[in-house]
Amino acid sequence: MFSWLFPKKETSREEQESVSQSENFRDISKVADFFKTLSGVTFDKQLSILESKTKSFCRQRDIYSYEELLEKITRDETLKQELINHLTTNETFFYREFKQIAELVSLVQEQSSPVSILCAPCATGEESYSIAIALLEAGVPPTRFHITGIDINSRAIEKAKIASYRERNVKNLLGDVLYKYFDKNEDRYDLKESVKNLVAFKVMNIFDHEFTMLGKFDYIFSRNMLIYFDLPTKQKAKKILESMRKDPSKEIFFGHADLF
């Protein structure tokens, strides 16, 4: 009754229809192929997740089809980086799979010369900083090691450089370690500059030529990235990482879930 009194409602429905008519999101597999070629990350078994993530990305930017997105991305590096940031998963925390970090500490302690350590990928920095803290806790002086952390996600790298963490990310650290290396700032734990200075972070894709130009490392951590790749891509990534070892007899530290 009296519906003629509410013309606004009708208009907004019309507007909605015209928006959805102008959208033309059809073949998500083109985006999946593009993203796999670019980053190695496969959504082959999760196309519906990719679809909803990509649609929300496009709608925020007034892009109305996957074709338009792909066409814009080839011309716009910033947009490409934003899509990478939107589609990669950066879940990580301090002292994750600590046994491997403890193993690295023992290996470093056996050596007298300085060591270089690569974390590829490092996400928001927790793994690289965990290694630094564990080495310091074992009495290894900061002059004896240098850590490089790389990740394809530029937002994650920005967060790694800031190094201000939530409680859930530091939950594995014991109280004395936490208060020795962090300043508590309301609900955040801010890593001290002296530890931040021990890690160099860079935005990098492991499949880009510039990655191998980083040189060779004594120890390489590559944990919980290969889980996002299909088998041929895992093998390709493993080969690249292996080519970056100073000593080819040294095993790379992969995550337990990365197993081939």
Ligand SMILES: C[S@@+](CC[C@H](N)C(=O)[O-])C[C@H]1O[C@@H](n2cnc3c(N)ncnc32)[C@H](O)[C@@H]1O
């Ligand atoms: C789950 S995190 C793992 C972080 C940390 N290594 C750990 O185990 O806690 C996976 C990371 O891999 C990164 N990644 C995915 N593909 C990549 C690529 N081709 N090159 C570099 N980093 C990549 C993502 O951006 C994400 O931050």
